[in-house]
Amino acid sequence: MDLEPKNASAGDEADTAATSASEGTATEENATETAVPVEEADPNAEPVSEEQTDWQDRYLRLYAEFDNYRKRTMRERVELIRTASRDSIEKMLPVLDDFVRAEVASSASEDAAALKEGQQLIHNKFRQLMESQGVTVMAVNAGDVFDVDFHEAITRIPSPELSGKVVDVVESGYLLNETVIRYAKVVVGE
Numbered sequence: 001m002d003l004e005p006k007n008a009s010a011g012d013e014a015d016t017a018a019t020s021a022s023e024g025t026a027t028e029e030n031a032t033e034t035a036v037p038v039e040e041a042d043p044n045a046e047p048v049s050e051e052q053t054d055w056q057d058r059y060l061r062l063y064a065e066f067d068n069y070r071k072r073t074m075r076e077r078v079e080l081i082r083t084a085s086r087d088s089i090e091k092m093l094p095v096l097d098d099f100v101r102a103e104v105a106s107s108a109s110e111d112a113a114a115l116k117e118g119q120q121l122i123h124n125k126f127r128q129l130m131e132s133q134g135v136t137v138m139a140v141n142a143g144d145v146f147d148v149d150f151h152e153a154i155t156r157i158p159s160p161e162l163s164g165k166v167v168d169v170v171e172s173g174y175l176l177n178e179t180v181i182r183y184a185k186v187v188v189g190e
Contacts, residue, residue: 095126150180153188157187157190158190163190164188167189169186173185
C-alpha cells in the first residue's frame with residue numbers, strides 16, 4: 001500500500017507524484033484503489049520509508065514483466081501449435097504436384113507401362129520423403145507372434161498351426177521415430 005507520511009513536505013509530494021507519473025507504474029484506477037487518503041491512515045502506523053516504496057515499485061515492475069512474459073509465451077505456443085506441421089506439409093506439396101501431373105498424363109496416354117513407371121516414381125519419392133521425416137513402415141509378416149504393442153487384431157480365424165500368430169496383414173503399421181503412430185491391422189489365428 002502506498003502511504004505517505006503526514007509530515008512530508010509539499011516538495012516531497014510533488015517529487016513522488018512526478019516520479020510515479022513519469023514511470024507510469026500505476027493507472028488511474030489502480031492509484032485510486034490503492035491510495036489511502038491521509039485522513040484515513042492509521043495515526044499509529046509508521047511512515048512508509050523511501051526504501052519500502054522502492055521495493056514495492058520493483059515488485060510491481062517484476063510482476064508486470066512476468067505477466068507480459070507469460071502472455072507472450074502463451075501466444076508463441078499457440079502459434080507454434082498452429083504451424084507445427086507446416087514444414088512437413090511443404091515437403092509433401094511436390095508429391096501432390098506429381099500426382100496432378102500423372103493424372104493429366106494418364107488421360108492423354110494409352111501406354112500402361114509408362115503410367116505404371118510414373119506411379120512407381122511418385123510412390124518412391126513419397127516413401128523417401130516420409131522416411132526423411134522419421135516415418136517408417138513396421139515389418140509385419142504372416143507367422144509373426146501377435147504383439148498388442150504393434151498390432152491391432154481386426155478379426156480372429158481358426159488356424160491351429162498359427163494360434164496366437166499373425167495370419168494376414170490387412171493394413172501396414174507405421175512408426176514415427178520408433179513410436180507407433182498407426183498400429184498394423186492384422187488377422188490373428190486361434
